[in-house]
Amino acid sequence: MKFFFLFVLIALAVLILVYLYRVVQGPTIYDRVLGLNGISTKAIILLVLIGTVYERVDMFVDISTGYALLNLVGALAIAKFLEQRGSV
Template identity: 60%
Template sequence: MITLYHFFFLTITILILVYMYRVFRGPTVYDRILGLNGISTKAIIMLTILGSLYERLEMFVDIALGYAVLNIIGGLAVGKYLEQKRTREC
């Protein structure tokens, strides 16, 4: 049975593809990082919507919480690394 939540899931998948365009195309490496940050935020939202779809929100919310913490640590680490590396080319 198709519900509205399937539609939400599909929309977020399409949005992730749009961000993937920016990640592959981006002129500088910082555009790619911003795109990846957007993708991981969408993945957190997608996990909670999947939890509602499968009626097991408690389990999926735990995964989303862990994913949020990983996303934050990873984005901050890459940002600090690039700041020290002095990369000019891309």
């Protein structure tokens, strides 16, 4: 089972690379915001996964809750600001 979790973790890390490519390459700034958003979703999954492996899910779930909320605040702030600024 532990081997399977290691496999999932590495697969997720490779997927994060794809989103990272979008963050670096993305033609507009909204692509970068989307990429960061995708990375944070992966990070939430990764945290719960790591918690499962270490058998401390109760602790790690709390952090992932915090991540999800913070991600909302950050993304909303960026989106609001870009909207006011009004250019690409």
